[in-house]
Amino acid sequence: MFINWALQEINLKIVYYGPGMSGKTTNLEYIHSKLDSSVAGDLVSLKTKEDRTIFFDFLQLDVGRIKGKRPKFNLYTVPGQVFYASSRKIILKGVDGIVFVADSQKDRMDSNIETLLDLENNLSEEGMDIKVFPWVIQYNKRDLTGIESIDILQGELNRYKVPYFESVAVNGDGVFNTLKAIINSVILKAQKEL
Amino acid sequence: MSLLERDGSKKIEISSLQYDGIQKCLTELTQKTRATALLLSDINGQLIAQNGDTRQINTSVLSALAASDFAATSEMAKIVGEKARFRLLFHEGETNNVYLSNVGENHFLVIVFATSVTLGVIRVYTKKAVETLLEIVNNSSDADNGKEILNTEFNLHLNDALDSIFKK
Numbered sequence: 630m631f632i633n634w635a636l637q638e639i640n641l642k643i644v645y646y647g648p649g650m651s652g653k654t655t656n657l658e659y660i661h662s663k664l665d666s667s668v669a670g671d672l673v674s675l676k677t678k679e680d681r682t683i684f685f686d687f688l689q690l691d692v693g694r695i696k697g698k699r700p701k702f703n704l705y706t707v708p709g710q711v712f713y714a715s716s717r718k719i720i721l722k723g724v725d726g727i728v729f730v731a732d733s734q735k736d737r738m739d740s741n742i743e744t745l746l747d748l749e750n751n752l753s754e755e756g757m758d759i760k761v762f763p764w765v766i767q768y769n770k771r772d773l774t775g776i777e778s779i780d781i782l783q784g785e786l787n788r789y790k791v792p793y794f795e796s797v798a799v800n801g802d803g804v805f806n807t808l809k810a811i812i813n814s815v816i817l818k819a820q821k822e823l
Numbered sequence: 824m825s826l827l828e829r830d831g832s833k834k835i836e837i838s839s840l841q842y843d844g845i846q847k848c849l850t851e852l853t854q855k856t857r858a859t860a861l862l863l864s865d866i867n868g869q870l871i872a873q874n875g876d877t878r879q880i881n882t883s884v885l886s887a888l889a890a891s892d893f894a895a896t897s898e899m900a901k902i903v904g905e906k907a908r909f910r911l912l913f914h915e916g917e918t919n920n921v922y923l924s925n926v927g928e929n930h931f932l933v934i935v936f937a938t939s940v941t942l943g944v945i946r947v948y949t950k951k952a953v954e955t956l957l958e959i960v961n962n963s964s965d966a967d968n969g970k971e972i973l974n975t976e977f978n979l980h981l982n983d984a985l986d987s988i989f990k991k
Binding site: 630631632633634635636639640642663664665667670675684686689692693695696698700701703705715719720722723729738753761805809812813816817819820822 | 834835836837838839840843846865866867868869870871881882884885888895898909922973974975976977978980981982984985987988
């Protein structure tokens with residue numbers, strides 16, 4: 630969280646985390662495509678030639694002045710592929726809230742679990758505790774066949790009972806609900822601490 | 824200026840006094856170097872202040888990219904056996920150059936300047952400005968602490984605003 634008292638700005642960093650190909654970039658692309666350019670700035674994607682995220686995607690949301698204050702939300706994704714571990718660590722620095730984008734497909738369960746453990750470890754290395762940190766889970770790709778039930782996903786991935794959302798990010802289903810939930814969690818935490 | 828929260832996350836605040844000091848320093852640096860634009864950011868890519876002609880530059884994005892530039896090259900520094908990260912980075916273009924300089928451990932300066940400006944001028948004046956900026960960012964002033972920036976009413980209004988802009 631960064632507060633500029635002179636400009637009455639509060640900046641918060643939200644990171645979309647999850648295994649490779651779970652739909653993190655798709656979330657940001659949908660948000661960018663639907664919002665007015667005065668709210669959502671440029672979407673910057675650092676991708677490989679194969680269209681996979683190599684470092685991060687970045688999108689800033691500026692919702693304008695609210696009661697004289699100007700909240701800005703900096704949305705980042707991490708590269709999901711296992712071998713970009715150091716990039717993920719870098720992007721988590723200074724994070725205020727996390728959306729964990731899980732892939733609902735049965736054969737992706739191990740990747741979901743592995744990436745969640747990676748998140749927990751990376752937060753812990755930065756001195757942050759996932760038990761009290763603002764984060765939500767998005768179960769993506771709910772439109773596909775061969776997906777796990779929500780009960781099983783919840784049992785495997787949501788040990789800390791954080792808010793969760795079902796989504797089909799490519800159509801935008803659940804994308805804004807997830808974003809609103811994490812913004813609210815982050816703001817509530819900020820309120821408690823200010 | 825930097826406070827550790829209960830969950831381990833960091834809160835960074837810049838007081839009005841610090842902001843004024845930073846702007847004064849950046850304005851002087853812009854004038855002396857004839858740089859096009861200057862940004863001061865924290866090491867995580869959070870833009871703190873900007874100066875010069877930034878109308879054609881998306882400064883939030885530039886700040887985020889510059890932070891990742893520093894982060895990536897500090898890993899390079901480790902790999903080649905440097906003890907600390909590189910102090911400065913320089914990118915040379917056809918018409919514009921970008922010079923990045925550490926401001927202590929937690930901040931950096933981004934200087935965008937035309938190729939007609941000599942690098943030596945940028946280097947000399949930036950070095951002096953970095954000392955001033957370090958003093959300002961390290962001298963945490965609590966003049967604004969305790970000001971109520973977020974309250975329940977703010978939350979309600981924010982939710983209304985989000986509902987309105989997220990409406991398909």
